[in-house]
Amino acid sequence: MIPLAERSLIFVTGKGGVGKTSVAAGLAQMLAFQGRSVLGCEVDAKGDLAAAFEAPPSGFTPVSAGENLSLMAMDTEASLREYLKLNLKIPIIGRIGPLARAFDFVATAAPGVKEILTVGKLCYEVRERHYDTVVVDASATGHIVGQLAAPQAINELVKVGLIRSQTDWMLDILSDPRQCGLVIVTTPEEMPVAETVELAAKVAEETTVELAAVVVNRVLPERFSPRAEAVFDRLSSHEGIDALSEVLGADSASVVGAAALATTMRRSRVQHMNTLRAGLPAGTPLVLVPYLFQRADGHRATRQLALHLAEEIDR
Amino acid sequence: MSGSSPGSIERLLGEREIVIACGPGGVGKTTTAAAAAAIAASRLGGDVLVLTVDPARRLADALGLKGLGNQVTPVPPEVFQAAGETPLGTLSAAMLDTKQSWDALIGEHAPDEATRDRILHNPLYQNITERFIQSHDYIAMERLYELHSSGSWDLIVVDTPPTRNALDFLDAPARLADFFSSRLLRWLIAPSRSTLLGIASKPFTQVADRILGTQFLADITEFFVSLQSMYDGFVERANAVSRLLADERTSFMVVSTSETVPLREAEFFATELATRGLDIGAVVLNKVLPTSLSDPDALAATRRLAQRTPEMTAALAARLDVDASVLDRVLETVTESFEDFAVVARREASSRERFPLGGATLLTVPQLDRDVHDMEGLLTLGSYLLGS
Ligand SMILES: Nc1ncnc2c1ncn2[C@@H]1O[C@H](COP(=O)(O)OP(=O)(O)OP(=O)(O)O)[C@@H](O)[C@H]1O
Ligand SMILES: Nc1ncnc2c1ncn2[C@@H]1O[C@H](COP(=O)(O)OP(=O)(O)OP(=O)(O)O)[C@@H](O)[C@H]1O
Ligand SMILES: [Mg+2]
Numbered sequence: 001m002i003p004l005a006e007r008s009l010i011f012v013t014g015k016g017g018v019g020k021t022s023v024a025a026g027l028a029q030m031l032a033f034q035g036r037s038v039l040g041c042e043v044d045a046k047g048d049l050a051a052a053f054e055a056p057p058s059g060f061t062p063v064s065a066g067e068n069l070s071l072m073a074m075d076t077e078a079s080l081r082e083y084l085k086l087n088l089k090i091p092i093i094g095r096i097g098p099l100a101r102a103f104d105f106v107a108t109a110a111p112g113v114k115e116i117l118t119v120g121k122l123c124y125e126v127r128e129r130h131y132d133t134v135v136v137d138a139s140a141t142g143h144i145v146g147q148l149a150a151p152q153a154i155n156e157l158v159k160v161g162l163i164r165s166q167t168d169w170m171l172d173i174l175s176d177p178r179q180c181g182l183v184i185v186t187t188p189e190e191m192p193v194a195e196t197v198e199l200a201a202k203v204a205e206e207t208t209v210e211l212a213a214v215v216v217n218r219v220l221p222e223r224f225s226p227r228a229e230a231v232f233d234r235l236s237s238h239e240g241i242d243a244l245s246e247v248l249g250a251d252s253a254s255v256v257g258a259a260a261l262a263t264t265m266r267r268s269r270v271q272h273m274n275t276l277r278a279g280l281p282a283g284t285p286l287v288l289v290p291y292l293f294q295r296a297d298g299h300r301a302t303r304q305l306a307l308h309l310a311e312e313i314d315r
Numbered sequence: 316m317s318g319s320s321p322g323s324i325e326r327l328l329g330e331r332e333i334v335i336a337c338g339p340g341g342v343g344k345t346t347t348a349a350a351a352a353a354i355a356a357s358r359l360g361g362d363v364l365v366l367t368v369d370p371a372r373r374l375a376d377a378l379g380l381k382g383l384g385n386q387v388t389p390v391p392p393e394v395f396q397a398a399g400e401t402p403l404g405t406l407s408a409a410m411l412d413t414k415q416s417w418d419a420l421i422g423e424h425a426p427d428e429a430t431r432d433r434i435l436h437n438p439l440y441q442n443i444t445e446r447f448i449q450s451h452d453y454i455a456m457e458r459l460y461e462l463h464s465s466g467s468w469d470l471i472v473v474d475t476p477p478t479r480n481a482l483d484f485l486d487a488p489a490r491l492a493d494f495f496s497s498r499l500l501r502w503l504i505a506p507s508r509s510t511l512l513g514i515a516s517k518p519f520t521q522v523a524d525r526i527l528g529t530q531f532l533a534d535i536t537e538f539f540v541s542l543q544s545m546y547d548g549f550v551e552r553a554n555a556v557s558r559l560l561a562d563e564r565t566s567f568m569v570v571s572t573s574e575t576v577p578l579r580e581a582e583f584f585a586t587e588l589a590t591r592g593l594d595i596g597a598v599v600l601n602k603v604l605p606t607s608l609s610d611p612d613a614l615a616a617t618r619r620l621a622q623r624t625p626e627m628t629a630a631l632a633a634r635l636d637v638d639a640s641v642l643d644r645v646l647e648t649v650t651e652s653f654e655d656f657a658v659v660a661r662r663e664a665s666s667r668e669r670f671p672l673g674g675a676t677l678l679t680v681p682q683l684d685r686d687v688h689d690m691e692g693l694l695t696l697g698s699y700l701l702g703s
């Protein structure tokens with residue numbers, strides 16, 4: 001499989017809250033550290049991607065957020081405006097207001113239009129080689145297929161017209177694993193894993209985009225070897241806690257309790273990891289990212305994620 | 316937690332007719348909605364319905380929702396009894412299937428069979444109902460309205476989907492009403508039902524035509540012409556839902572974890588609800604780490620543990636009859652583990668303190684050490700909500 005870092009258009013998706021934005025930011029930072037010029041694009045425009053670099057919320061026009069790194073936020077209306085300017089060259093720019101409203105109407109009525117304006121802009125940046133890599137903090141699991149499949153859908157629905165002719169080159173980029181890849185972020189929990197397995201199948205069936213990797217985020221550290229685990233079980237019995245409290249001269253139930261919580265949480269996650277491995281197509285690279293205890297947001301956390309990702313991806 | 320007053324959540328679940336659980340993705344909305352409904356049915360009585368969106372498979376099974384899609388299904392009292400509970404009221408559950416709901420809606424409100432079939436078979440319809448994000452939000456509200464006006468339920472607890480913008484579903488009825496009564500729509504379809512040529516002369520159509528192609532425009536037009544007979548109903552119901560959400564029968568329950576990003580989103584959400592004059596009955600902070608992690612005694616014990624002498628370890632090893640060097644490593648790990656989680660607990664506690672509650676009740680629900688997927692788990696969670 002083509003290494004993730006060599007692809008020029010990387011979509012990062014996953015269930016809500018699993019860490020899409022954190023991982024997209026980490027990936028962008030990793031590539032920028034490696035000397036590639038990177039554009040990070042936030043599709044849902046919540047401002048979270050910019051926040052991951054502690055940069056002010058970005059707009060449609062990319063702004064620098066560090067060495068080799070620019071950020072933008074998707075805006076379908078601005079994308080439409082840019083598109084019309086580039087393609088129609090007719091004097092409607094002044095009257096973009098009513099036209100945009102009209103398009104909002106068409107977009108509401110005709111699914112795929114907003115999606116194509118999003119995907120189209122991203123593909124355009126890739127085609128024009130403005131950056132080495134475009135990392136997309138994409139829509140959540142529920143909407144990503146609609147977005148990635150939009151060029152095909154439009155291709156089927158719309159028989160003629162400018163949009164139709166535009167979908168061909170977009171499809172070329174999306175379908176080429178040397179250029180484009182999808183990353184699904186998950187956590188080792190029941191629902192995210194179930195959604196990931198489902199999505200992987202759906203992506204293969206309904207889109208032409210290759211699944212380049214699955215990132216398992218918030219992995220809790222393995223605390224004990226089997227031998228140590230037996231000792232820990234002994235320690236966390238009533239008798240063990242009493243003995244420890246006596247030796248320390250302080251109540252140690254909470255201390256042992258915290259380790260016990262960590263251990264049960266970790267154990268309950270093992271089965272979900274197994275489900276994930278079994279459910280993904282053979283050969284899908286799995287990238288594990290540890291739970292960040294010290295700090296989980298902001299630029300420091302993003303740098304840490306970049307380092308963890310680099311370590312895992314290089315292996 | 317200091318801000319919590321157990322009485323008010325009881326009032327929320329006991330007096331409101333609709334409680335909507337909303338918040339950022341993955342924080343436990345579905346679980347909390349089910350737990351609130353279960354505990355309300357069980358301890359407060361009445362006929363309670365939980366309207367849920369994509370529950371985890373095992374939770375769906377626990378609610379008896381296996382493969383039933385859109386149908387309302389009663390949860391048998393035995394399910395409560397198996398969890399050691401004798402419910403005062405009843406609990407039912409329904410899942411929301413967007414496609415089925417749309418089909419049912421069209422089936423019910425189309426003026427005649429021919430129109431119904433024309434809509435159901437239009438290529439755009441499939442797309443709209445299955446893919447179109449906002450169609451999900453709209454249909455959820457439509458379904459809620461229908462269930463509420465059936466008068467069969469004392470309380471409906473509504474789970475919401477993880478939307479791109481958490482407020483989309485609130486705006487969906489209004490947006491749809493706007494859309495259907497927009498001049499643009501009327502203008503596109505009214506003048507020329509039969510002759511597309513008539514509108515092809517308008518500048519917008521010329522541009523749209525160049526971009527989208529005539530056939531596509533014709534499909535769109537035909538679709539909306541077919542729908543036209545149903546506009547008034549759509550608009551009327553959309554307005555009714557908006558009113559229902561805004562009046563005192565409905566309250567919102569904002570669910571979040573105490574992590575920075577979700578909490579920021581929850582705050583944004585709470586502000587927006589307040590701006591719209593909607594009522595926030597409770598803020599539920601889920602998956603809170605044990606309070607013992609910030610307990611001073613525990614911190615003191617951890618410090619002692621970190622500074623243990625080889626003699627202490629040896630004495631303990633002897634008492635527990637385990638290998639001293641393995642025990643030493645285990646104690647090291649226990650110390651680290653506590654410190655790791657204590658950092659997170661402290662950070663989260665201070666985020667909670669900063670959360671602007673307005674007048675809402677703050678409820679905290681602890682992180683359980685396993686997934687919540689049966690009635691027992693739901694009732695445990697529900698008891699935390701009631702503060703007992
Ligand atoms: N490896 C990690 N360790 C600890 N916390 C993490 C980790 N990754 C992400 N988080 C935290 O989890 C929360 C959600 O992360 P993030 O915003 O990246 O998720 P998302 O999938 O983009 O969410 P959304 O669906 O709302 O866009 C944030 O508070 C983030 O700081
Ligand atoms: N207090 C808790 N302790 C332990 N696990 C919990 C707790 N609350 C929820 N969970 C678990 O967290 C997972 C996510 O919960 P849930 O599906 O309710 O989230 P959600 O907000 O509805 O997600 P989505 O936004 O994707 O719909 C589930 O596996 C659930 O069992
Ligand atoms: Mg995000």
Ligand SMILES: [Mg+2]
Pocket residue numbers: 344345346368369370474475476477
């Ligand atoms: Mg849910």
